[in-house]
Amino acid sequence: MSKTILITGASTGIGKAGALELGRRGWKVFVHARSAARGEPVMDDLKKNAPNAEFVLVTGDVSSMAEVKSLAEQVKAQTETLDVLWNNAGLMLDERRVSADGWEMTMAINHLAPFVLTRELLPLIEQTQGRVITTSSGGYMFGSFNWDDWMDEKSTYSSFKAYSKSKLANILFTRELAHRVGAKSVTAHCFHPGMVSTEFGRQRGEEKQKSYVPGGLFRSLFMLDPQAGADTGIFLAEDPSAKNSNGKFWIKRKIRRTKSFDNDINAVKLWELSEKATS
DSSP states (O other), rough: OOOOEEEEESHHHHHHHHHHHHHHHOOEEEESSSHHHHHHHHHHHHHHHHHTTEEEEEEOOOOSHHHHHHHHHHTTTTSSOEEEEOOOOOOSSSSBBBTTTBBBBBHHIIIIIHHHHHHHHHHHHHHHOOOEEEEOOOOGOOOOOOTTSTTSSSOOOOOOHHHHHHHHHHHHHHHHHHHHHGGOOOOOEEEEOBBBBBSSGGGHHHHHHHOTTTTTTTTTGGOHHHHHHHHHHHHHHGGGGGGOOSSSSTTTTTEOOOOOOHHHHHHHHHHHHHHHOOO
16 A cells, blocks of 8 residues: 655645655655645646656645645545655745734744644544654754744844744754654654755745845755755655654754754743644
């Protein structure tokens, strides 16, 4: 029986590359796109490049927690088990925007959506003693939390700081999730894909898409292709050795140490705030 994975944000970039490769390896892949209009051309392309693979389109705007839950229901209607949930959808914005639920948009999509989707699908993952993978970023090192203003309602907004904070949130989420599901033999991982040339920054315009680190430190000339960016995610999805660790941050298939803010106290604090925000 083939293994089953849901990859969010799979209409382009790392997610699409991961879907294609795992489909070729015999996985049943639930391919998430924001809408059917966006997803159907992607499905055609995937099937063209992997004609024997099993791809299933599921849709939802993950800035809305109601649509995140709808996405989960679409998956539940088509499978009773899930071997891997790969939380990959993400964005970075130039200015502060608010989601339909009233949350800062970057945090809503990059953190709250994975939090809610994982919660909704965890019973399916427990059935397989499966894995939860979240695409984070080395940019987390520039992130920090003011717990009294974690949605940037009072402070001066910085797109890079908001993004970095959301990627730190991915790491804290992974740490606490591992504590909560480890006894059920479910493992949680997050990883830095590298600087990948994708449509990730399309919300910011063409020029800013090429360099979303202040000062233009990383230009498209030095960026990885999506296939290379997806490599560690694919490894975490299927390599047996990844089950030997839980709650860790990975780069290039290796566990890396994180900065001191990534600790149990902060992980629990973020979990509690996230539960309150999405209950």
